[in-house]
Amino acid sequence: GNTDASVGTPVSSEELAKFFAIQPDGATLPPGQGTAAAGREIYAQRCAHCHGEHLEGIKEAGGPVLAGGRGSLATDRPLKSVESYWPHASTLFDYIWRTMPFDQPGSLTPDEVYALSAYILSVGKIIDDKQVLDAKTLRKVVMPNAKGFFDGSGPELDMYRINQSASPAK
Template identity: 45%
Template sequence: MADRIARRLMLAVAATLVVGGARAGESYGIGREATPQEIAGWDIDVSPNGAGLPPGRGDVRQGEAIFAAKCAACHGAHGEGKPTDRLVGGIGTLRDKKPVKTVGSFWPYATTLFDYVRRAMPLNAPQSLTPDEVYAVSAYVLFLNGIVPQDTTFDADNLAKINMPNRNGFVSAYPPPEAVAKP
């Protein structure tokens, strides 16, 4: 036991000396440079202004079917929550003693819904939804919150134009294009 601990400690010290002793520009000869395709696979962020939204489209009707198949088990049949987070309701409750923070009441941008669903949902298979499916689920969740009508179809041109109820409830690192720089 003591020998194993001593060996691990010596390896850790040796690794620290090797890494710590590197000079700028030196290469250890391990790994390889990522290809542009590999980088593109991880470059999937979407900004509040819509930059980074992929091609595709989806509507509320399609979103309802996808939600039933891939989201309702965790979020409830209509986004009411249980066993996990509630997605619907709570509009106008943020100043209450017990605010109900949902997509409809709390999130400032519709694009953040798209970005989150695209990256992290469904929980058992993150990043498995196609862009069309993510647009559709986003449309359905916003419809359930009363933010868009039932005939809504989202794509990269119109998703960022949705005015969320709590849009002005945050200070953004991404000022809108019409914002004027202040000294």
């Protein structure tokens, strides 16, 4: 029984540099940059066969839609995409870098991820297609649905409203 703090090996920040996690403030975004034009090329080569030439998704390939659906969330047929749903651009960078392309995970450089992010955001008309994305600019991107979320933790309190129309007093 290790009853003191002796278990485990201290690690340096150099050793930790192999990990990443990008928070919404973008403070830990890596050096690098990219544009939609560069992103379009990479996308065509490494993403389009799953997500479709126009980011429309390919059902049989398993790649979901990446743009469109803006304004659809409160309708009967909500379309959730990067454009319509995602609250933070940091998530896009983090996720692509982390796990895409699905068939070659962990193979993209930061420049490529900036470029792909720029491309997807520009197709979604969230940034201008000339915009250079880097650690400084990406953190300033405001997503269309940025205010669409609220903290849903805890029990569903709406389940505890008394239905007035059903109350005998009415």
